[in-house]
Amino acid sequence: MNKYRSVALTLAACAASLAVAACSAGSPTASSAGASTGTPSQSGSGSAASSSAAAIPGRAVAVKGTLGSFPVPAGARVVENMPGNQSFLLVFGLVTPADVSRFYATALPQAGFTVTANAMLHQGGDNGAYILFTGHGLKGNISSLVQFPGYSVAGIGDTNVTTVIVTPAK
Numbered sequence: 001m002n003k004y005r006s007v008a009l010t011l012a013a014c015a016a017s018l019a020v021a022a023c024s025a026g027s028p029t030a031s032s033a034g035a036s037t038g039t040p041s042q043s044g045s046g047s048a049a050s051s052s053a054a055a056i057p058g059r060a061v062a063v064k065g066t067l068g069s070f071p072v073p074a075g076a077r078v079v080e081n082m083p084g085n086q087s088f089l090l091v092f093g094l095v096t097p098a099d100v101s102r103f104y105a106t107a108l109p110q111a112g113f114t115v116t117a118n119a120m121l122h123q124g125g126d127n128g129a130y131i132l133f134t135g136h137g138l139k140g141n142i143s144s145l146v147q148f149p150g151y152s153v154a155g156i157g158d159t160n161v162t163t164v165i166v167t168p169a170k
Contacts, residue, residue: 056103063088063166067136070164071107073099079155086138090164093156097129097144100162104142108133113140125149140166 060069064083072078073095080091095103101118108115113135121130131142144162152158 055106056099058103058107061090063090067138067166070166071104071111072164073103076162077156079153084167087165087167089166091153091156092162092164093153093160095144095162096160097127097146097162100142100144101129101131104131104133108135112136113138134169137169138166139169140164 057074058071059074061072061078061081062068063070063081065086065088067088070088070090072090072092075095076092077094078090078092080089082089098120101120105115105118108131113133115131115133117130117132119130121128125147126145127147128143128145130144133140133142142162142164144160146160148158148161150158153161
């Protein structure tokens with residue numbers, strides 16, 4: 001058994017808890033990384049996803065299944081790439097949640113996906129990005145946490161941990 005599997009399952013549970021936090025908070029508040037609709041916010045401090053912000057470079061990671069590959073930020077260290085039947089889980093680190101949000105605001109549409117939510121969430125001790133998307137017969141969520149308390153993921157630690165969970169759209 002892969003030594004990361006239990007950590008990956010824990011991270012998936014963390015992604016679910018961040019989603020619950022987003023739902024229980026009502027409409028997530030938009031921050032400088034983007035509004036909940038996946039479009040840039042127009043706050044006075046400027047938008048990280050606006051055209052004035054530098055694009056975050058990326059690369060494609062091979063995934064099993066019909067999709068073939070999935071974009072990740074160039075500076076990300078991928079520590080888990082776990083395929084399922086028609087699903088996959090990616091876990092990576094070394095990229096801040098704000099940069100994850102900014103990267104996927106452009107990378108997902110370029111890869112043929114529709115971003116349905118892209119928000120920076122700040123509730124209690126949970127601070128991070130939460131992104132929902134659909135496309136290619138799939139649906140997915142990306143959860144990126146500034147601090148992953150109580151766990152250290154081999155190869156990336158407990159800071160700036162991102163999970164990507166993609167499943168078939170039904």
